[in-house]
Amino acid sequence: MNESGTTAVPQKVRPESKTPKAEVVIETRNLTKIYRDFWGREKVRALKALDLEVHRGEVFGLLGPNGSGKTTTIKLLLGLLFPTSGNAYVLGMDATDVDKNARIGYLPEESYLYKFLNAEETLDFYGRLFNMPAAARRTRIEELIRLVGVDWARRRQLKEYSKGMTRRIGLAQALINDPELVLLDEPTSGLDPLGTRAMKDLILRLRDEGKTIVMCSHLLADVQDVCDRIAILHQGELKELGRVDELLRMQDVTQLRARGLSREAVDDLRAVVAKHGGELMGIENPTTTLEELFLTIVQDSEARPGRRLHGG
């Protein structure tokens, strides 16, 4: 507990971004998507003038409540939707360019796979779509089946798989081409705690291998655990963008952590802390949880639409 009674959340040490001028892997400029009805009338303005940059080697999280535009953003980046206005570039190519797909992997929100295929056939099919040579394909399939832990069920049709197992095969298909950029839509959805942990470890491992990961999730703890930077969307607008550790820093609360103070000063502090039965560790700005930040932004946004809380 700190002075104001707020719990100080222990922070994982994240590596600093590779370089301030890291290569931009994803860039959106004024990206807007409006869904229209059959007669061309505006139905929903799903995304409003999104400006975003994702750099090589980072884990980037898209956060937002239902209908905030995060899945629309992912779909626009994949070319599954066409922008109403603005542009989206992925790996330096237009988002609708098929050639970019050779270097990306995509795990959809749910594992949309052919249920009549088994695990091996599924991965073989997607491997063939990348024109992978047969030997390389076989090796990669073996690696991935072991990686996602479905070795024991590799010959069973996917219709017999549980949701968690299907998610694992979905992840395997997203990685079949050893992609530079991985887009994960709700990656831990449907996974048990062990599977969730494994997925998060895998994301960090991919990041360590130099891959760029863009994920969107409702599970804020997951995002907090793995993401370097996040963007928070609400009602199609970008509300927050920045490094997770910076965004979570609480400006109105002081946490004291000190070294080298004089004995008298330390004694005074100790006396104060001891009076309350604790140990003085330092004086600094503690962080809140991502969940709290997220809820605050959403509530504030609903109260005052159109206003951005902080600079990106």
Place this chain on the structure above:
Amino acid sequence: MVVEHDIPNYLLWLPGNLLIFLLVACAVGFVGILIGYVAAAVRHGLVEGFYVTAGVIADSVTDVARTSPARMLTIARLTIKESFRRRVLVTFIVFAACMLFAGWFLDVKSEHPARLYLSFVLIATTYSVLALAVLLSTASLPNDIKSRVMYTIVTKPVRSTEIVAGRVLGFTAVGTMLLVGMCVASYVFVVTGVHHTHQIDAETTAYLNKLKQPSSQQERKLLIDANVPDEELPRTSTNSFHAHRIRVDDDGNVYLDSALDHTHRVEEKGEGDDRTYRIGRPTGSLQARLPHYGKLSFLDRAGRPTNKGINVGNEWTYRTYLEGGSLAGAVWSFDGVTESKYPDGLPLELTLSVFRTYKGDIEKGVLGTIVVRNPNPDKAAQSAPIPFAAQEFTVQKLLVQRRLQVTGRDGRLEDVDLFEKLVDDGRVEVIIQCADRNQYFGMAQADVYLSTGSGSFTWNFVKGYIGIWLQMFMVMCFGVVVSTFLSHGVALLANFLILVIGFLRTFIVDMALGMIQGGGFVESGIRLFTQQRAGVEFEKNVASNVIYGFDWVVANALYVVSWLLPDFTAFDNSAYVASGYNISPHLLAAQSTVAVGFFLVLAVAGYFLLKTREIAA
């Protein structure tokens, strides 16, 4: 009969039709680009819309150039696997069951059993395969989009060309496998169905042995004479609901009369009174006649050359008619008639239509004459008329002997050799006239030809199935294309309508051109319910104008659509196979070319429709 339209030479057919294809393809392409531009302009504005449209067209060049056959085959493999795991083989099982129980509904006493069996299997195959093609081809893409599996496909480096062509290829492979199975099963069904034999009993065997003795020459002649009373002729045993009359020729060889479109070879064993006769398997029922067609021109009732005969009214307009008892005639000019090809004379086969203005003796055929003429005017030689009685509803065989009588310069008849006097450099003319006054012969190009024997029935059977395969291929192309932009149910309905309009194309064209009595949809409906005669026009008023106007719009809209769709009946070769005619390679080549043309246009359309579709919308 079977060939009721001209079969042009493929190389002559190709240029004109290629031009029409290019014009229609360009028109469709232009309309497609225009629609695309309008859609882009609505979304992005006039200028930006232009660039978007141009960008899509430019991308298409890259996409086509960089289409990967390997990815296309991957999609095709998936389609095959998907189809078989969706139990597509049920179609084959239903088909096989139909054949197993065919005896319940096929007329086993038919006059033309081979034709009946062949028609049955070909029609059953056509309906089964086309139904399967409609259902199968429209299901895959909409289901992939609905189930969102498409998300994981289009986010791989897969181009729309590969998806469309891969799907078509896969479905075609599935259809082909089923069709091969049906073809083999049908072939076995037909061959075993027509197979039978007969026996000659001991009494008839003794009688035949007696006839073969040299002393029985006169009696043998009587047996050959067509006027011998039926009951006096020896017969085989009755099997498969028929028996054959037995005859013995001048040389003492035993042969059987044709019955139910076939005869049998008779093998003899032993000598003298111990000689026995064994009847072999049927011949002539399963054949692929190879007609040598000539060019047809006409003579009017005064004997002057004209380009067609007369119209006898509301008759099948394919044929024109020759007035009996006049100089009207149909002149067939044959090329390439050589002695080595036809050593015994001209083996003519006729499928004449007879139009009777009075009933006469219905058992006797209407009389006609055949004249063989040298086409070289300098030689001016023609045979004396050879009389014959026309046999309707069947293929009539007439052999014009090599020795013919020709009127000499002195007016006397002299015996000449066909190839010496009447054939000029391989060319010969055959003139057919109707001899009975007030009766008419109907003639068309393919009605008279020289028989050059029979080709392989098996290969002809396969060619019949190739026609079905082409129909299936086009239905699958249409199915895949409509499913790129429609949901499953709507795509299914659209593909079914395409099939129906394709089969009714001739009717629709006739209706749009006002050649169908009774008017269009609304007019004919009103006439049906109010029981008004088709020949009486509606009273002129606003309501009738609206009705006529509506029907005009619908008929012409259908007319335009019918130009964009294939005439599926033009791919139906079943009548050739069933009636025992070889399917011309020219016809098959033309049909294949049309199918390839449709595939190309549909592949392009499917590519643009899928590429410009928001998969996740």
